[in-house]
Amino acid sequence: MAATVRIPTVLRPAMGGLTTVSVEGSTIGDVLLELTTTYPAIQGQLLNQDGTLHRFLNVYVNDDDVRYIGGVDAPIADNDEITLLPAVAGGAA
Amino acid sequence: MARVESVLDLVGSTPVVDVSALSPRANVTILAKLEGRNPAGSVKDRVAVSLIRAAERDGRLVPGRPGQIVMEPSSGNTGIALAMVCRLRGYDLKVVMPTNVSPERRQLLLAWGAEIIDSPGTEGSNGAVRLAQSIAAEHPEWVFLYQYANPANPLAHYETTGPEILADVPEVTHFVAGLGTSGTLMGVGRYLKEHKPGVQIWAVEPPSGEIVDGLRSLDDGYIPPIFIDNQGVDLLDRKVVVRPRESIEWTRAMTQVGLFVGISSGAIMAGAVKCALTIPEDQAATIVTIVCDDGWKYLSTGAWSDDIDDVVERAKRIIYF
Numbered sequence: 001m002a003a004t005v006r007i008p009t010v011l012r013p014a015m016g017g018l019t020t021v022s023v024e025g026s027t028i029g030d031v032l033l034e035l036t037t038t039y040p041a042i043q044g045q046l047l048n049q050d051g052t053l054h055r056f057l058n059v060y061v062n063d064d065d066v067r068y069i070g071g072v073d074a075p076i077a078d079n080d081e082i083t084l085l086p087a088v089a090g091g092a093a
Numbered sequence: 094m095a096r097v098e099s100v101l102d103l104v105g106s107t108p109v110v111d112v113s114a115l116s117p118r119a120n121v122t123i124l125a126k127l128e129g130r131n132p133a134g135s136v137k138d139r140v141a142v143s144l145i146r147a148a149e150r151d152g153r154l155v156p157g158r159p160g161q162i163v164m165e166p167s168s169g170n171t172g173i174a175l176a177m178v179c180r181l182r183g184y185d186l187k188v189v190m191p192t193n194v195s196p197e198r199r200q201l202l203l204a205w206g207a208e209i210i211d212s213p214g215t216e217g218s219n220g221a222v223r224l225a226q227s228i229a230a231e232h233p234e235w236v237f238l239y240q241y242a243n244p245a246n247p248l249a250h251y252e253t254t255g256p257e258i259l260a261d262v263p264e265v266t267h268f269v270a271g272l273g274t275s276g277t278l279m280g281v282g283r284y285l286k287e288h289k290p291g292v293q294i295w296a297v298e299p300p301s302g303e304i305v306d307g308l309r310s311l312d313d314g315y316i317p318p319i320f321i322d323n324q325g326v327d328l329l330d331r332k333v334v335v336r337p338r339e340s341i342e343w344t345r346a347m348t349q350v351g352l353f354v355g356i357s358s359g360a361i362m363a364g365a366v367k368c369a370l371t372i373p374e375d376q377a378a379t380i381v382t383i384v385c386d387d388g389w390k391y392l393s394t395g396a397w398s399d400d401i402d403d404v405v406e407r408a409k410r411i412i413y414f
Contacts, residue, residue, distance in 0.1 A: 056314025
């Protein structure tokens with residue numbers, strides 16, 4: 001399965017300035033692991049050592065936060081769009 | 094309620110209106126709670142009253158004592174609501190605010206007599222929170238309310254917004270609101286789950302993380318302490334991100350049901366529609382959503398009148414949500 005991953009501004013310098021990358025994987029965990037293998041400079045920025053999501057990283061599959069749809073085990077289908085967003089203080093506060 | 098003693102008595106008890114004409118499913122009713130009807134114009138009036146009353150209860154603020162200073166980071170509505178309440182209660186207010194908010198918000202703060210302390214626009218609300226924390230450390234004599242960590246924020250919604258929703262819409266099956274400080278979702282969510290188990294709580298998040306370039310790494314991220322204190326991950330059933338384009342489209346669509354709403358309310362409506370689309374066609378559902386404020390403060394953004402591509406492009410630089 002090939003999914004498109006949208007890269008947030010904060011991670012782009014460590015990923016050659018790319019805004020999107022295409023990654024193979026059948027779960028979110030696969031995709032994030034593949035990204036850190038290809039771009040070692042983001043090691044520790046996506047996944048913790050125990051394989052769970054970094055607490056300040058929000059991962060969306062087609063706009064759905066994966067923490068509520070299976071976490072790193074959330075399945076990926078072909079052509080899914082994955083968005084990585086840092087957790088920041090809220091908008092209209 | 095035709096005659097009241099104080100403007101503060103007009104906070105809350107807002108109406109709910111059926112906006113199902115915009116529902117993508119005939120079996121799904123969508124109801125919007127109109128928080129723009131609050132006297133300072135937003136849902137944050139409830140929070141401001143609750144924060145100030147809590148500070149007065151615990152003696153951090155004393156009504157009638159001169160020279161008391163309240164300080165708070167806000168991208169808009171909390172600051173405006175606090176400015177109104179502080180003026181009535183006799184406190185001086187300083188609001189730490191990113192430079193790139195819509196100009197109406199700054200004007201409203203000045204109208205209510207608040208002082209604005211600028212934080213870097215590129216750092217978004219994160220930057221305002223950080224600056225407010227460092228100022229609070231330098232000025233321990235100022236009262237730092239800190240809505241992101243203050244239990245009086247979700248309590249306002251647990252004690253007022255939640256009960257109002259259940260009283261007016263006992264058949265509610267889903268509640269959809271914006272994340273922000275998470276106060277609305279934590280307070281209403283906890284109240285509804287306690288009193289009507291099975292209600293689904295959906296959070297809508299604008300993709301503000303995409304435009305905040307003040308972050309050096311993900312480790313500079315921020316989760317509101319009240320979200321952690323209320324076990325937010327467990328309390329929410331679903332969280333969806335809504336893009337600027339969808340937010341503007343739904344802000345415009347709300348005029349079809351007679352509602353002129355702020356852009357975060359358009360984003361929340363977009364989330365409510367995503368929620369409706371998950372409901373099987375043989376099931377009835379009633380979604381309650383929040384209209385946080387009306388559109389007046391956002392007229393300068395051109396959200397209703399300009400080419401949508403231009404508005405979306407501008408949304409990357411100006412905090413509309």
